[in-house]
Amino acid sequence: xxxxxxxxxxxxxxxxxxxxxxxxxxxxxxxxxxxxxxxxxxxxxxxxxxxxxxxxxxxxxxxxxxxxxxxxxxxxxxxxxxxxxxxxxxxxxxxxxxxxxxxxxxxxxxxxxxxxxxxxxxxxxxxxxxxxxxxxxxxxxxxxxxxxxxxxxxxxxxxxxxxxxxxxxxxxxxxxxxxxxxxxxxxxxxxxxxxxxxxxxxxxxxxxxxxxxxxxxxxxxxxxxxxxxxxxxxxxxxxxxxxxxxxxxxxxxxxxxxxxxxxxxxxxxxxxxxxxxxxxxxxxxxxxxxxxxxxxxxxxxxxxxxxxxxxxxxxxxxxxxxxxxxxxxxxxxxxx
Amino acid sequence: xxxxxxxxxxxxxxxxxxxxxxxxxxxxxxxxxxxxxxxxxxxxxxxxxxxxxxxxxxxxxxxxxxxxxxxxxxxxxxxxxxxxxxxxxxxxxxxxxxxxxxxxxxxxxxxxxxxxxxxxxxxxxxxxxxxxxxxxxxxxxxxxxxxxxxxxxxxxxxxxxxxxxxxxxxxxxxxxxxxxxxxxxxxxxxxxxxxxxxxxxxxxxxxxxxxxxxxxxxxxxxxxxxxxxxxxxxxxxxxxxxxxxxxxxxxxxxxxxxxxxxxxxxxxxxxxxxxxxxxxxxxxxxxxxxxxxxxxxxxx
Numbered sequence: 001x002x003x004x005x006x007x008x009x010x011x012x013x014x015x016x017x018x019x020x021x022x023x024x025x026x027x028x029x030x031x032x033x034x035x036x037x038x039x040x041x042x043x044x045x046x047x048x049x050x051x052x053x054x055x056x057x058x059x060x061x062x063x064x065x066x067x068x069x070x071x072x073x074x075x076x077x078x079x080x081x082x083x084x085x086x087x088x089x090x091x092x093x094x095x096x097x098x099x100x101x102x103x104x105x106x107x108x109x110x111x112x113x114x115x116x117x118x119x120x121x122x123x124x125x126x127x128x129x130x131x132x133x134x135x136x137x138x139x140x141x142x143x144x145x146x147x148x149x150x151x152x153x154x155x156x157x158x159x160x161x162x163x164x165x166x167x168x169x170x171x172x173x174x175x176x177x178x179x180x181x182x183x184x185x186x187x188x189x190x191x192x193x194x195x196x197x198x199x200x201x202x203x204x205x206x207x208x209x210x211x212x213x214x215x216x217x218x219x220x221x222x223x224x225x226x227x228x229x230x231x232x233x234x235x236x237x238x239x240x241x242x243x244x245x246x247x248x249x250x251x252x253x254x255x256x257x258x259x260x261x262x263x264x265x266x267x268x269x270x271x272x273x274x275x276x277x278x279x280x281x282x283x284x285x286x287x288x289x290x291x292x293x294x295x296x297x298x299x300x301x302x303x304x305x306x307x308x309x310x311x312x313x314x315x316x317x318x319x320x321x322x323x324x325x326x327x328x329x330x331x332x333x334x335x336x
Numbered sequence: 337x338x339x340x341x342x343x344x345x346x347x348x349x350x351x352x353x354x355x356x357x358x359x360x361x362x363x364x365x366x367x368x369x370x371x372x373x374x375x376x377x378x379x380x381x382x383x384x385x386x387x388x389x390x391x392x393x394x395x396x397x398x399x400x401x402x403x404x405x406x407x408x409x410x411x412x413x414x415x416x417x418x419x420x421x422x423x424x425x426x427x428x429x430x431x432x433x434x435x436x437x438x439x440x441x442x443x444x445x446x447x448x449x450x451x452x453x454x455x456x457x458x459x460x461x462x463x464x465x466x467x468x469x470x471x472x473x474x475x476x477x478x479x480x481x482x483x484x485x486x487x488x489x490x491x492x493x494x495x496x497x498x499x500x501x502x503x504x505x506x507x508x509x510x511x512x513x514x515x516x517x518x519x520x521x522x523x524x525x526x527x528x529x530x531x532x533x534x535x536x537x538x539x540x541x542x543x544x545x546x547x548x549x550x551x552x553x554x555x556x557x558x559x560x561x562x563x564x565x566x567x568x569x570x571x572x573x574x575x576x577x578x579x580x581x582x583x584x585x586x587x588x589x590x591x592x593x594x595x596x597x598x599x600x601x602x603x604x605x606x607x608x609x610x611x612x613x614x615x616x617x618x619x620x621x622x623x624x625x626x627x628x629x630x631x632x633x634x635x636x
Contacts, residue, residue, distance in 0.1 A: 003565070090343065
């Protein structure tokens, strides 16, 4: 009981002191921050995942391109929440406290940063599918606050055109995503709209986690002519299962992300995650030099390249139009 | 300095979860897995209600009711359906995921730009992080007092006896099934309330925000017990709150020391394991005697 009272009084005492001292301390650090020679940038990443890791590498590359190099004039504080959202808050507060610019990778991380950081600290988004509907910016053209960055909207129209060119007679397209994955859901619905507009039939299937994939996918491939795998962490990590199920009935899988083609996807038109990070890094450097995030529109990286998996072509006996093959071997990637 | 305040605030907010689990884990004597579903449920209901224009106070109350409904279902499955408690909890937790997705209409709903408890005008003039300290502190003090008062009543005493000895409770004419259902509903209502407050503090609700929270709740209970020793029931409730704050301090220290965040889960697991083993270690290493000597030097 004594120990308890001592602990409680220590906490109350600390809070009392902080209440009196804190406002001064805060204004001091804010004045000092921009004058220092080494710029402190905080990066908060939602979890370890190939696509997210590539975005982070891109951010560092983009900062370097603008003359900010770690070890010289840049200090990067990097925290990864490993998918545990209960830690996002304390991590984002820790970064908000010591860094003059923050980078959020994946939606919950960016939201946590936006909520913890003072409105004067700029935040750069990297790889958030829909910054406006996630409440991060007022609109993508006029962010209006301290937040801007790059948006990772998938080139769904291009991807659909590719699928249609390869399989012109396919009518029903199966789309499978994790119901609790925000990115996957957004991407899947955007793609379904494109399919509908083109007069074909999109069929949506959801899994609650990767354990359901085998069964739901088996059900799906019996009802569709080809499969689209959206930007979904769950589906991406279990891509091999999905490919096995689909290839058993000679159906191709068209994924949307770079890492999913070597895992057995047939072909895709992808935007480079690293490029998206790089653009975010360049934007971060420009904001650090005084550009106002409120009027700095969110950049959507649209240009991408074709990726084709020749192993899959042979396995499924599918021919890909010569023009696309040429484009892939010249500007994209062909996996032999 | 700032970060310590922030940890205290976070500790106070998450303490609600510890108190909730204390009711089932320590008093009723079983581990209730439902919380990993009712926590995001409370968050989902509250955040969706706020975005639909409901006042934060009402929305938070709805979050409490949602959580309580989840607990009620677990209680019915356990007592009436004779499903083992661990399984009943896991079933409801799993089901909650779909319910949460339906409620939110997606997997993530943002609160940025919406009115919440944390956006109230009073907090703008205070230093940073005092919003969570005041809201967390106010809520936890209120809830703890209410629970302490409840446990003093006849109903509360019957509730405690049910956890201590079911057979004896039944022979005293206590309907142990009803007590279990009551405990689970109340506990999960508080979990829903915790979800509601933490979602407002974080600025969003996410379908995956329940993952791993049972560890946080257990940590508060166990750290509180280990650090503060033998206590009366009401003091134990306070120990849970302090345990929750200490757990946040530990996380803060681990982060400040620059450990890779990949190791964070392992580190929390190790800390918890040490806390759980401490009574045994204390006995084996005769730490008790040494501690007592140290205390007696300073005079009791």
